[in-house]
Amino acid sequence: MSSIGLLAAALLNASGKGVALASEFADMPALKGKDYGKTKMRYPDYTETRSGLQYKDLRLGSGPTPKNGETVVVDWDGYTIGYYGRIFEARNKTKGGSFEGGDKDLYRFRLGSQEVIPAFEEAVSGMALGGVRRIIVPPELGYPDNDYNKSGPRPTTFSGQRALDFVLRNQGLIDKTLLFDIELLKIVPS
Ligand SMILES: *[C@@H]1O[C@H](CO)[C@@H](O)[C@H](O)[C@H]1NC(C)=O
Ligand SMILES: *[C@@H]1O[C@H](CO)[C@@H](O)[C@H](O)[C@H]1NC(C)=O
Secondary structure: OOHHHHHHHHHHOOOHHHHHHHHHHHOOHHHOOOOOOOOOOOOOOOEEOOOOOEEEEEEOOOOOOOOOOOEEEEEEEEEEOOOOOOEEEOOOOOOOOOOOOOOOOOEEEEOOOOOEOHHHHHHHHOOOOOOEEEEEEOHHHOOHHHOOOOOEOOOOOHHHHHHHHHHHHOOOOOOOOEEEEEEEEEEEOO
16 A cells, blocks of 8 residues: 555545545545655645745635734644654544543643744734644644643644654654644634
């Protein structure tokens, strides 16, 4: 089975959201026959910023954009790209899958305080309230020292932490590129 097949299978088993994600990736010619993780991939339909972050707005917000120093409340999902698209954080978990429990708490952080990985900070800084943005995060914009305890967002379930940790700590064999969906739910003025 090809990597794409595995990725699709992993995502198809996961959730309704995964289905959309799987078909999106399955349709990408750039991914065909590629060896995951050896080179940085440029995804069609995504905007690449100067930092190397790639993003796509799944829904444009219609509210204000948060400013430095303001606290934001977000909902987020996280996927590993190089490890069969495995989910390390999601709502509406699959029955009998590796995730358990009901809805998780929303995540909040202060912009500019370096509480979160650089990719998160950059992505949310450019979003409008109510928007949903999908980001592709190269390792240099992700978790420092490959440690999810040092910067948010931190997976909320043990199995999610284990999945993320496995990818982050793996030496050279697995692409550490991550994918997040972020929904900007609230801006709390400072
Ligand atoms: C979870 O799934 C239910 C039923 O499919 C849906 O109504 C609800 O909006 C979902 N919640 C989230 C946070 O996606
Ligand atoms: C993060 O912290 C948890 C305990 O809170 C620990 O079990 C885990 O090993 C830590 N992860 C890393 C990568 O240090």
